[in-house]
Amino acid sequence: MTISEKIRLTRQQKKLSQGELSTISGVNLKSLSRYELGTIVPPADVLKSIADALEVSTDYLVNENRQVQIKDRELFKKFELIQEMEGETKSMIMNFLDLAIRDFKAKQAYAS
Numbered sequence: 001m002t003i004s005e006k007i008r009l010t011r012q013q014k015k016l017s018q019g020e021l022s023t024i025s026g027v028n029l030k031s032l033s034r035y036e037l038g039t040i041v042p043p044a045d046v047l048k049s050i051a052d053a054l055e056v057s058t059d060y061l062v063n064e065n066r067q068v069q070i071k072d073r074e075l076f077k078k079f080e081l082i083q084e085m086e087g088e089t090k091s092m093i094m095n096f097l098d099l100a101i102r103d104f105k106a107k108q109a110y111a112s
Contacts, residue, residue: 003047004038006061010054011036025053 001009011021018036022029027046034040035050042050044058051058057071070076082093 001064002038003041003061004036007050007054008036010056010061014054016054021050021053025049027053 011018016024018032019029021027022032025032026049027035027042031040031042031046032050035042035046047058047061051061054061055071070079082090085093
């Protein structure tokens with residue numbers, strides 16, 4: 001997946017318009033459109049602004065792998081600990097996460 005595709009898809013997943021992303025990131029709307037179309041590649045400082053606005057890392061936008069990048073260090077540490085767990089405790093945490101995510105998505109759907 002290219003940088004332009006990742007910017008566009010991430011923006012869409014976050015339910016942001018190009019105008020909203022332009023405002024949040026401080027990147028000119030016309031330039032942002034060109035970045036998403038892939039006609040030009042954003043310079044490093046602009047890429048950083050876009051990544052920050054989308055709440056992803058620049059590595060995520062640049063690298064072609066599909067690994068999830070977690071910017072929240074506290075959350076990252078917790079997921080590392082959960083990954084080390086086994087059995088009932090891990091299963092219980094995974095079930096709770098599934099419920100919390102389902103609840104979050106339902107609230108988002110009704111808010112739209």
